[in-house]
Amino acid sequence: AQKVTQAQTEISVVEKEDVTLDCVYETRDTTYYLFWYKQPPSGELVFLIRRNSFDEQNEISGRYSWNFQKSTSSFNFTITASQVVDSAVYFCALSEGLKGGGADGLTFGKGTHLIIQP
Amino acid sequence: DAGITQSPRHKVTETGTPVTLRCHQTENHRYMYWYRQDPGHGLRLIHYSYGVKDTDKGEVSDGYSVSRSKTEDFLLTLESATSSQTSVYFCAISVGYRDRVNTGELFFGEGSRLTVL
Numbered sequence: 121a122q123k124v125t126q127a128q129t130e131i132s133v134v135e136k137e138d139v140t141l142d143c144v145y146e147t148r149d150t151t152y153y154l155f156w157y158k159q160p161p162s163g164e165l166v167f168l169i170r171r172n173s174f175d176e177q178n179e180i181s182g183r184y185s186w187n188f189q190k191s192t193s194s195f196n197f198t199i200t201a202s203q204v205v206d207s208a209v210y211f212c213a214l215s216e217g218l219k220g221g222g223a224d225g226l227t228f229g230k231g232t233h234l235i236i237q238p
Numbered sequence: 239d240a241g242i243t244q245s246p247r248h249k250v251t252e253t254g255t256p257v258t259l260r261c262h263q264t265e266n267h268r269y270m271y272w273y274r275q276d277p278g279h280g281l282r283l284i285h286y287s288y289g290v291k292d293t294d295k296g297e298v299s300d301g302y303s304v305s306r307s308k309t310e311d312f313l314l315t316l317e318s319a320t321s322s323q324t325s326v327y328f329c330a331i332s333v334g335y336r337d338r339v340n341t342g343e344l345f346f347g348e349g350s351r352l353t354v355l
Contacts, residue, residue, distance in 0.1 A: 225283045
């Protein structure tokens, strides 16, 4: 069965510091997708990124970057020069069993609460 | 953007009463999901649907039932609410397709906060 572990329950940093959120996953499938979602204090869930299991290239989007390493089953998320608006709960998630168009939902980690102090 | 409307957004009810949460989508997506979010547990899948009248159980389905009689509506029912079902409930639709394969990417509704006294 698939599993996603976010070991950091809460992280607090001062604005402008860099911060990395860890995500470790378990799956038996060779084809799977990894995701990060953001949940700001307002409560909505916002999609940040999707990465498939065959693409280990790191991705950068502005101050956000993601490091996918199959060797360690990790998909870590780094925010560079953090800002107060980055304060949120961040969820890592995994989907598998997608061949043939089926989709039985995402498995989420428990989330990391990121607090950026001014 | 996919449109999802959840109703009600907030509800307070008493133990033992039935509750139905509604998820309505406007873009004819095939897959729909109900999750609950609780502190310390993240989001957990309750039930999902892969078409009209086609549903399946998720990780935490006990005490919940679902129905999908139309593509656009996915209902979550608590037949007899308990305090342990106090939670925030999110509906989601699957929106990610790549080379005709569903990638699993979900778009979420705004959530429904349910309090069972």
